[in-house]
Amino acid sequence: MITRNPSLTDQVKEHIKERIASDGFEGGRIPPEVELANDLGVSRTTVRDALSRLEHEGTIYRRQGAGTFVREQGLQIKSRLEDIWSYEQVLEDHGYVPSVRVISEKEMVADPMTVEALGVGPEDTVLVIEKLFLEDEDPVIMTINRIPSRYLTDTEFTNDEATPIYEFIEQHCNRTLSYYLSEIVPVSLDADTAEALGVEPGTLAISFDEIGFDQNDTPIVRGTSYFRDDLIRFRLLRRRSGT
Amino acid sequence: MITRNPSLTDQVKEHIKERIASDGFEGGRIPPEVELANDLGVSRTTVRDALSRLEHEGTIYRRQGAGTFVREQGLQIKSRLEDIWSYEQVLEDHGYVPSVRVISEKEMVADPMTVEALGVGPEDTVLVIEKLFLEDEDPVIMTINRIPSRYLTDTEFTNDEATPIYEFIEQHCNRTLSYYLSEIVPVSLDADTAEALGVEPGTLAISFDEIGFDQNDTPIVRGTSYFRDDLIRFRLLRRRSGT
DNA sequence: AAGTGGTCTAGACCACTAT
DNA sequence: TAGTGGTCTAGACCACTTC
Known part of the structure; x- marks a missing residue:
């Protein structure tokens, strides 16, 4: 393609x-x-x-x-925040050799925040994929992606859950992920997320709460990402005017 | 000019x-x-x-x-993260009418992080200015700026501490603030900062830890900013490639 | 005065989308 | 196939820095 x-x-x-x-x-x-x-x-x-x-x-x-x-x-700025597209790339930019592990993948009724973000019905189901990005067995990023079931054109994934989410959507939703609207949120990690990331519960972290839109500006995926603050930091170059 | x-x-x-x-x-x-x-x-x-x-x-x-x-x-994205220059502007973008209050302004020996960031001697003094940005008496952002004393050309401030930091530097250091290198850090607010922002100690917040450089790429100011997460959120539009 | 990046023009051809 | 944005060229002049 x-x-x-x-x-x-x-x-x-x-x-x-x-x-x-x-x-x-x-x-x-x-x-x-x-x-x-x-x-x-x-x-x-x-x-x-x-x-x-x-x-x-x-x-x-x-x-x-x-x-x-x-x-x-x-x-040197290694990750321009607004150009982040795949987290594999983010890790590579930090000099890591990334690997991906699927934690879980299941269909379930959408939670209220996802209902609001994606405009699905409160009874509708979504496919929830939880993934972990690691550097040499060291977990660095955890992501949760939620895709409404009605957008799925098939359910034969054959390990595709490990592919980047934008490829997954192209292959199983017949749509193209066009852009993300993201919010940067400070969080204190809950027990499950902390365990997945290999840190103590309550550890401070940055999270992205993001909605992905397809080529027709339809919200198609809601993602939440958590970053190990001790292993990855977001840097920003701020200039005076909008060059 | x-x-x-x-x-x-x-x-x-x-x-x-x-x-x-x-x-x-x-x-x-x-x-x-x-x-x-x-x-x-x-x-x-x-x-x-x-x-x-x-x-x-x-x-x-x-x-x-x-x-x-x-x-x-x-x-529509109202604050492009990389275009932020003055926090007054950030508040306006959020639909607020901002005001500024100087909390304190004193010269003191540089702390270790400032020593490292600005390359000053461990005995050198810096001018530390703490400011609060408010919307209708509601504190939203707190900033701490540290400028090495040796860059100051005079000490007659006459309330200039309330002006944006880039103007302050132009007027009292004879230099131009050219760009910032910022790091986004999640924090749990300490007692003093929490009190200044009018929230409970331990409240989660986003902070920027930033170094400002002049036109000759000399680090000239170290700033730390704390944002009320319940009043201000940073949003981001992320697209596929780097146009 | 010489050199360098900043702006602007006019026009060509390509890649993709719609119909 | 027609229309639109994406890439690329060759050249002109301006604004600013350096010597």
Whole structure:
């Protein structure tokens, strides 16, 4: 299903990222845009697109009239909060090699918050999938996803519960997960969640309470995610205006 | 000091925003990019720049091959987490009319975390300003800002402590606050902070632990902010790829 | 004054959606 | 197949920084 070979812009972006990683820019100074464009054989616009994205991700910064520079190592932002799509990717960004474990998967009557969030009837059932994301047997993230049963086109999952939720929805709901509306909520972990994450009950954590929408803006999944605060932290680069 | 008349892109962006506000797009459908470009007498690139920013802010969304559409009212994101600059603005975005109260302002020896964050000596002093942001006498946000004494060019504040921290720094440090690096941390409020915010000690809250950098990437201020979770929530629009 | 990023244009072709 | 957004080019001029 996934087509698109990487766009030129993406290729340029990766090229620059790799060269940054291998310390290939003397004094942290990235060559002028025109020079990069000539060297790589693309237009300046393409180079600028790539640089803009890297700037947005916090990898580089630009000063009009002065130049473009690599951001200091310690300052690198690894997860742009708004670009998070799969938690596997979040863990990889933190330098981990992630694995996924399905804790449970069952159909049950929707709880009140899910009823309200997804607009299902109070008697309707939802498929509830609980998953754990681990790094080398160390649990880091727990997620609970709830999908209304009526959206399911089949119930032959054959271990698909372990695939990312957006792929699961494409395969079993015939819909595409388009975007999430998320709320950041501080929580004190209950006994079950704490046990799954391998910490003491009552431990402080960040959670995301999120609603996923399909391509027609229909709410299709409600997710709740809990993060081990001692293993993963969300960082944010805040700039003055909306670049 | 502030020059730059609005760029064409910004003007186009404002034009579209105003027309959205006055319900000027039938069926929430925004005209094709080429049509907008012709109508406004600018190039398609400029229109695309403006639309890209509006998309990033969550005001509109685009579907390749289909068109560009106004996002449903209920889904509009009011605070883009990464665009937060002043907390007054955050409160306004939540529909409040904010006021500010200075709790305390004193010079003292830097605590270890501030020493590490700002790279000052362990004996150096910092100016610590504690502020409270209120809505109609209801405290919503508490902030603690720490600025190394050696960056201060004068100590004649005359109530300037109540101005936004970035203005304070411009006026009394002769530097410009350029960006923040923030970490989102879940906390259980201690007695003092809880009292200031008017909640019970131990109440769960989100806090930002942030370092502010000047135009030369020198860390110049360390801030800690606490938010009343029952009065203010951070929302996030997460999309599939990094537009 | 020279160099660099910021803005803008005009036009081409591609990928996807609707019908 | 027609229409729309996505990508890319080549080139122009401006605003700001540096020397």
